[in-house]
Amino acid sequence: MRILVVNPNTTASMTETIAASAKLAASFGTEIVAVTSAMGPASIEGYYDEAFAVPGLLAAIAESERSGADAAVIACFDDTGLDAARAMASIPVLGICEAALSLAAFVAQRFTIVTTLERSRVPIEGLVQRYGMATRCKVRAADIPVLSLEDPASGAGERLREEIIVALEEDRAEAIVLGCAGMADMARELQAEYGVPVIDGVSAAVRQAEALVALGLMTSKRGAYATPLAKPYSGMLKSFEPSGGAA
Amino acid sequence: MRILVVNPNTTASMTETIAASAKLAASFGTEIVAVTSAMGPASIEGYYDEAFAVPGLLAAIAESERSGADAAVIACFDDTGLDAARAMASIPVLGICEAALSLAAFVAQRFTIVTTLERSRVPIEGLVQRYGMATRCKVRAADIPVLSLEDPASGAGERLREEIIVALEEDRAEAIVLGCAGMADMARELQAEYGVPVIDGVSAAVRQAEALVALGLMTSKRGAYATPLAKPYSGMLKSFEPSGGAA
Amino acid sequence: MRILVVNPNTTASMTETIAASAKLAASFGTEIVAVTSAMGPASIEGYYDEAFAVPGLLAAIAESERSGADAAVIACFDDTGLDAARAMASIPVLGICEAALSLAAFVAQRFTIVTTLERSRVPIEGLVQRYGMATRCKVRAADIPVLSLEDPASGAGERLREEIIVALEEDRAEAIVLGCAGMADMARELQAEYGVPVIDGVSAAVRQAEALVALGLMTSKRGAYATPLAKPYSGMLKSFEPSGGAA
Amino acid sequence: MRILVVNPNTTASMTETIAASAKLAASFGTEIVAVTSAMGPASIEGYYDEAFAVPGLLAAIAESERSGADAAVIACFDDTGLDAARAMASIPVLGICEAALSLAAFVAQRFTIVTTLERSRVPIEGLVQRYGMATRCKVRAADIPVLSLEDPASGAGERLREEIIVALEEDRAEAIVLGCAGMADMARELQAEYGVPVIDGVSAAVRQAEALVALGLMTSKRGAYATPLAKPYSGMLKSFEPSGGAA
Amino acid sequence: MRILVVNPNTTASMTETIAASAKLAASFGTEIVAVTSAMGPASIEGYYDEAFAVPGLLAAIAESERSGADAAVIACFDDTGLDAARAMASIPVLGICEAALSLAAFVAQRFTIVTTLERSRVPIEGLVQRYGMATRCKVRAADIPVLSLEDPASGAGERLREEIIVALEEDRAEAIVLGCAGMADMARELQAEYGVPVIDGVSAAVRQAEALVALGLMTSKRGAYATPLAKPYSGMLKSFEPSGGAA
Amino acid sequence: MRILVVNPNTTASMTETIAASAKLAASFGTEIVAVTSAMGPASIEGYYDEAFAVPGLLAAIAESERSGADAAVIACFDDTGLDAARAMASIPVLGICEAALSLAAFVAQRFTIVTTLERSRVPIEGLVQRYGMATRCKVRAADIPVLSLEDPASGAGERLREEIIVALEEDRAEAIVLGCAGMADMARELQAEYGVPVIDGVSAAVRQAEALVALGLMTSKRGAYATPLAKPYSGMLKSFEPSGGAA
Incomplete structure (x- = not known):
């Protein structure tokens, strides 16, 4: 099983701390892929930083899902972008x-x-x-x-x-x-x-992610976390445009 | 008094509907500036769209604050980006x-x-x-x-x-x-x-914004809505990097 | 627009303080009518005083509604008599x-x-x-x-x-x-x-009252605030007898 | 032990129904004194009637306390005037x-x-x-x-x-x-x-009143139910003016 | 009327204290039967003791119900076993x-x-x-x-x-x-x-028990407190096996 | 790692169903020990059965802890006896x-x-x-x-x-x-x-138990789940007498 642990801030040294804890927590046979967000704030301190951490972390989750990750952990205690990530992804997403x-x-x-x-x-x-x-x-x-x-x-x-x-x-x-x-x-x-x-929370989330994957539990696509509907996005965020899903 | 009403989706025809209601609601002497977000989703339907509406609406609020707006209204019923906007701006911000x-x-x-x-x-x-x-x-x-x-x-x-x-x-x-x-x-x-x-909600928010401005009430910068701390932002969101405020 | 601000205690000097704040808060074109309750306690300090402030404030609101007020503000922080006033009046009533x-x-x-x-x-x-x-x-x-x-x-x-x-x-x-x-x-x-x-709260209520009037919002007469039913009242409170409304 | 049961509306036939239930519920040795309010609405249907039932029921409780009642029950399911009565009286007061x-x-x-x-x-x-x-x-x-x-x-x-x-x-x-x-x-x-x-509720309140009296429990005069402070009351409610107590 | 007051711990001296208060609180004509639990902990201090106090107190309530008690009081402030007792007994059961x-x-x-x-x-x-x-x-x-x-x-x-x-x-x-x-x-x-x-609480519960009995109020056998269904119990708790009731 | 899964009712066929799910859910390397309670009700349907399921399940947990289990799962959806078990045991205990x-x-x-x-x-x-x-x-x-x-x-x-x-x-x-x-x-x-x-819930609890063990998290012995104090227990429950711990 492969679990993405995304550090939604852009500070690579913090990703290392997070990765070490995640690996220590993971079961035998679980691969931890720790990723530093490619854009946004160097640290998340309050609502404003939170908002700008979201595109980067969603990009990381989307990419890791495409390349076969089974679950994702957002390694920021504000559970930044958690609802958007659950709506976007098919794999389970955990906040710490x-x-x-x-x-x-x-x-x-x-x-x-x-x-x-x-x-x-x-x-x-x-x-x-x-x-x-x-x-x-x-x-x-x-x-x-x-x-x-x-x-x-x-x-x-x-x-x-x-x-x-x-x-x-x-x-x-x-x-x-x-x-x-x-x-x-x-x-x-x-x-x-x-x-x-x-x-x-990092260790806790890794273990909970494993639990969901092992038990075959994916985010419900009924109701609040339904797949984003296809629609045009414009401007610098164009690349995040959703290709669609059921209403 | 000048009040920004930002439509956080990119559909200009909806901005017109919103602007008309806002103008009808406004007091004599209040100027309504209605703006369509320059980036992001064409409509906001669920958590994912919400997340990508935030940068555009924050850009619109920041710009209008610089050019002298007294308050801002975010014209989406999900109150998208409201906390981030309150932390960012000095002027009052209302969600509908x-x-x-x-x-x-x-x-x-x-x-x-x-x-x-x-x-x-x-x-x-x-x-x-x-x-x-x-x-x-x-x-x-x-x-x-x-x-x-x-x-x-x-x-x-x-x-x-x-x-x-x-x-x-x-x-x-x-x-x-x-x-x-x-x-x-x-x-x-x-x-x-x-x-x-x-x-x-658009009419309600315009009137509440007027009330706050008239009474000299600004968002508290103590606690949860403290001004974002100066720190590096990277990638496509670099332009949103905060120049700082008191911790 | 004319807004009644009723001081539900009988101390006229406090009405002056309240009236000054209300006038400062009001929009251009709003007339503030500040009234001291004609009966009841000199100040409202606890549940007992509250109860005896209600007839006087309701009388003031009823009279001002008859003479054309568009909204009423009850200027006591206990929101004394607010529910009864909303049931009685057609115009919006605000508690501070x-x-x-x-x-x-x-x-x-x-x-x-x-x-x-x-x-x-x-x-x-x-x-x-x-x-x-x-x-x-x-x-x-x-x-x-x-x-x-x-x-x-x-x-x-x-x-x-x-x-x-x-x-x-x-x-x-x-x-x-x-x-x-x-x-x-x-x-x-x-x-x-x-x-x-x-x-x-006085300033806040004046502005909220203006908002309701400007937006054409009156107290709902469906449910909890339905117009009092016609029925006999006896004793010294006879004059408050309701002339009726729909059940 | 003597318990006042006050019907806060002015309909004597309803007082009879209430009195019968109260007497059936009372313990051997408890005297039920059932009183119809001397002023106010013929029935209590909504917030407005409630407000005008309060002076009459408080008058009845005050008088019965002076003449030696040990507890009082307010026999209206809206618990009309309950807080004011508890502040006013030394004896326990129950709402049904x-x-x-x-x-x-x-x-x-x-x-x-x-x-x-x-x-x-x-x-x-x-x-x-x-x-x-x-x-x-x-x-x-x-x-x-x-x-x-x-x-x-x-x-x-x-x-x-x-x-x-x-x-x-x-x-x-x-x-x-x-x-x-x-x-x-x-x-x-x-x-x-x-x-x-x-x-x-009438039966329930009679029994609870008996319980409080038997156990020597009176309304706390510390905090929210402190004795009303002495102060002038004016107008038709002058007679309810409190003679005072500790702040 | 006869009210069981069961001390769910096995310390007889505490039962005496409890019995004295219960008797002082009871109405004329109420017989207080105070019983010390025949099994379990000497005092109840935390969740573990609570669990082992339950069989003894349920045995005492069942026996007193069979011998004609009208209500039962569980004299431990944790309200130990209260839900089980209400499901088991026909008579009302009070927690202190x-x-x-x-x-x-x-x-x-x-x-x-x-x-x-x-x-x-x-x-x-x-x-x-x-x-x-x-x-x-x-x-x-x-x-x-x-x-x-x-x-x-x-x-x-x-x-x-x-x-x-x-x-x-x-x-x-x-x-x-x-x-x-x-x-x-x-x-x-x-x-x-x-x-x-x-x-x-002991005095309070005695009086509330009297109230329920006097008013003819028994525990509802509809829903959560339905009579336990007949089924085999095994081991040392065999004697508690329920003989049945409606589903 | 060894996890006890106790079926707190005495029906062995249900234990088999539970054990199968627990084993399917467990990680590689986790041993599931499924135990049927040795005393109490054949099924748990309501508060009364719950109470009599507790001694048996606590006995099973205590014994398995002595013989080296790392965590315990109580396999009844009422989370029967969960608080008592957490107070008693050093190992983590999960309710389903x-x-x-x-x-x-x-x-x-x-x-x-x-x-x-x-x-x-x-x-x-x-x-x-x-x-x-x-x-x-x-x-x-x-x-x-x-x-x-x-x-x-x-x-x-x-x-x-x-x-x-x-x-x-x-x-x-x-x-x-x-x-x-x-x-x-x-x-x-x-x-x-x-x-x-x-x-x-059985699968969920097995995975959560593994998580707690892997992360070194034991039930806090500070506060509500403090180790039961030493004290005499009498009667048929004598064998459950706690040998003590810090107050």
Whole structure:
């Protein structure tokens, strides 16, 4: 089985972190294809960056589907472009926030997401609401820029740990969810430090993607995720024009 | 006061319908600038089209802000790109779904949105949930393609009326919200026919935009809608690279 | 267009504050008629006062409708008597809490209402719940009696500012809603001080009332707001007896 | 123990129906004092009537408290004036909707309220929402005027039965709640006919009132139900002016 | 009328505390039969203990029903086994959490449950959610083992009082609900100390049980609480095999 | 990796159906140990059966954990005993309802559970609510006894298909979730018939269990799932007495 893991920002070093976690998580026999988006923002910090990450990640998913990928993972905790990708692709597509929350819910009744910047907190709260976890899950920001996670000297790890401690004490969190793909490599270490489950969404999504493929479950093409209808697209986005499907 | 009304699809004839409604709704002294998106899908029918409508509508808003617009209205009932636009712009930005629901709530306790295609029903239900109207508002699809609204021979008007009648009888709707910008010109006629308030989102948004401007209310730049941080964008979307703001 | 703004308490000096804000907010060509309720409590602080403010405000609305008003605004943040007024009148009726929240939602994802007394906090939380804003909006009380807002020496302004600062820091509010009609004149000043949108409900309601009138939207008489049925009323409230309408 | 049961409409024949049910429900040793409101509407059908029923019912409760009643029941299914009464009185005050729902929840997971007129359906849905029963309880209207329940020839009983059957079949209701005080005498008969619990709010409220009195539980005077503050009331409502309490 | 009050843990001294409160709460003419479960855990602290308390409490309810009890109360604040008991028995069955919350809601808009151990906090939050009280009710743990309530020297009373004070100050609780059957004897004393309603679930449930019996309300056997179908049970639980009922 | 799949009813033929699906779903290298509960009901149809299925399933999980299982799946769609099992065990425990819903949410926005008997519908709606899926997921009963699924001549398959068709048409379901472990072998066939994703909870739970084990995620022992405290158990359940853990 082949699973695409697309980093929807254009920072290749973060793709490496993500790829390493994805490969560690994958079953024997699963091939992980990690791809950096070919266009758009260098990091995704808020709604504006999100919007411009979508064409690149959809292009990557479309291409990998054509070349035989069985499932795709969008490795950004905002689950950027997830609905559009599910409508576009035939293969299953996973977001790392949704995947992480689903595993967290199996091992804890109350948990806290610790993300990067304050500006991402409310958008993630929106996802938590949408995924039905609002009574169980809080969101905190550690005030660390996304790319600072790539830089050991940035102090990002310390800030993250401080916020985890607040989550354990004030929220009485029973588990921690890491709220950024760039934290994917830290889950096991933090779990050992704090003695509670620490969930990385990249790993979670890879495993959930495998589950869907193994069980023969594809995105429903009935209703909200129906195949895009054929119609003209114009301007620089012409190449994304859908060739059609049933209404 | 100058208000941009952007049609986020590329169909100029629909922009004309929208512009006419916007001008009819505007106060004396308000200039309506109606713009057709310069890139993207010819109509927005589902999540995929939505995603590719965003760059074009953001470009239109950014340009109009630079040339002195006081507020912007996104004339698609999916409130496409609304969060990104609010983060990007300093001027207030309105979506027509949110604006229509807010006026509907002032004149009725229970109401029903009648939209175009079934594939748009669930996305709009997501907006209804997000805007806190889920206990008051149902969503129905009349099974009419968006652009059929431009064609008097399409029978779209009849289908729309059939669904309004079902909404009045089965949902016991006290008001009807028209769930597509392309229906903007039909509100007054349908209101006369059915004797209940019929709300068009384009008109609603123009008036709400005027209200915000008159009262000196701009989008908060604290938290979720903070100005996008400066960072490199690459590829065909390079031109959207943000020049920065406070973290 | 003529809009009634009724102060449902009997304190004329507060009506002046309200009238000034309403006039400042109104469009060119809108006539604001500000009326002090002719009976009932001198200020509305809790459920009991609310109940006895209703006859006076309904009398004022009925009279102004007879003399040609196009819409009415109830200038008390508890939205006192709003449902009864909508059932009674043909013209649109706005409450200032509902109107303020609808504008706040256009400019911020998270906001906090700062009201006067603790005893009003839970009733306003009930409104926030009813209007679908519970996940986005907190309510705080500054512990200031309503009429102290009329007295510059009362220290009410200082207490209000202290609570706004708490809202910004602890709630991470992106905007502030002023939770009493008596604060209507402070919005612009506070907005300048704190750099976030500060919304006054009186101004918001005036503008929303104009929007409804301009768009030809009246309260639905189907369902919950159906015209009161003709029936005998007795005792001191005899004069409010409804002359009837369709069941 | 003495319990006031106030019929907040002015129709004495309905008070008799209510009084009979209340007396049947009361424990040995409980005195039921049934009072018809001295002012206001002859029946309560919608928000407008509700508002004008409040002064009369508050007067009745205040007077009975002065003369030694231990608790009060407001015998209208809209729970008219309940919050104001709780703020005003020291003795516990029960609404029959809230009381009926609490007993229904002890004997069934899903139940349906059958009320009189369609115009009362949405207001009662608001109560169901407020009392936290929205996932368990539906509301239906049998389209019968309140006072037709007093007239055996009106066919009201037949219409009520028709709607109960729909509730059992379509809602899969496990129990029925009678949604009008005027139906108080029909509960046992309907229960025998349909073989499911049928709950009358008047009886439920009398028993809940007894429970509160026996256990020494009075309305909290901390927060939302704090004693009304002393202040001038003017006009015809002057007599309701509160003499004060702690802020 | 005879009411079974079953202590679902096996600690007889706690049954005495419970019995005393139940008898104090009961009406003249009500016989309280207090029973200690014959099998299972000595105290119920978390989900695991809960599961093993169920057979014993169901056995006690079945036996008391056979010998003529009119209703049953399960005296554990987790409402352990409540759904199974309602399905099994013909007589009404009350849980003390549900009963306490229903009375609390009649005397306060906002209240806080103070329970024993942190591990019981989230399970009780689950009940609060299920009973529709999540917007009104907080849950706190005083960190006192259940059986320490039986030991005056344990300091449990002091810890409980500390947490009540936090609830009053931080939650702005208007009433307190005692979150353990073992606290049943403390309600009146604490109410006197803090000047707010303090609700004990055992007393509340006894009174609610009386209400149901007096009004002829039995658990609905339609739907979720249908009589268990006849079928073989094997192993040590063979004796609980149901003899059948309608599907 | 070794995964226990426990059938919490005592019908061995159903265990075979479950085991076959579990094995088909498992990854290469995963050993499935399918166990029939040694005590309790022959099928689980409603709350009463559920309660008596718990000791047997907990015994099976405890024993398999001692003999080296890495995770456990409870193969009953009511997620019987799930919380107690998570508190008891160190290894992860999955319920098939929760697992099925989490996969359904990855492939569809709206879906319907089709279960066996009407009496199980409301309990499953309770789970849907708890798992945060109430806005997305409906529950229907096909009116087929659980064990009729084992009998090809029972017509159960036809009834199930009829209800699936109603779900697709009336609920506009985009996917179907099979609401009974006894339907585990039908998912692929039904998926082929109806062209929408059909999810079997047994397969889903096996894959989710593998994911948790592979990622090193164990049930949090902080908070609600803390290890049961040591304490005496008496009577026939003595053998389940916990030997203790940290408070």
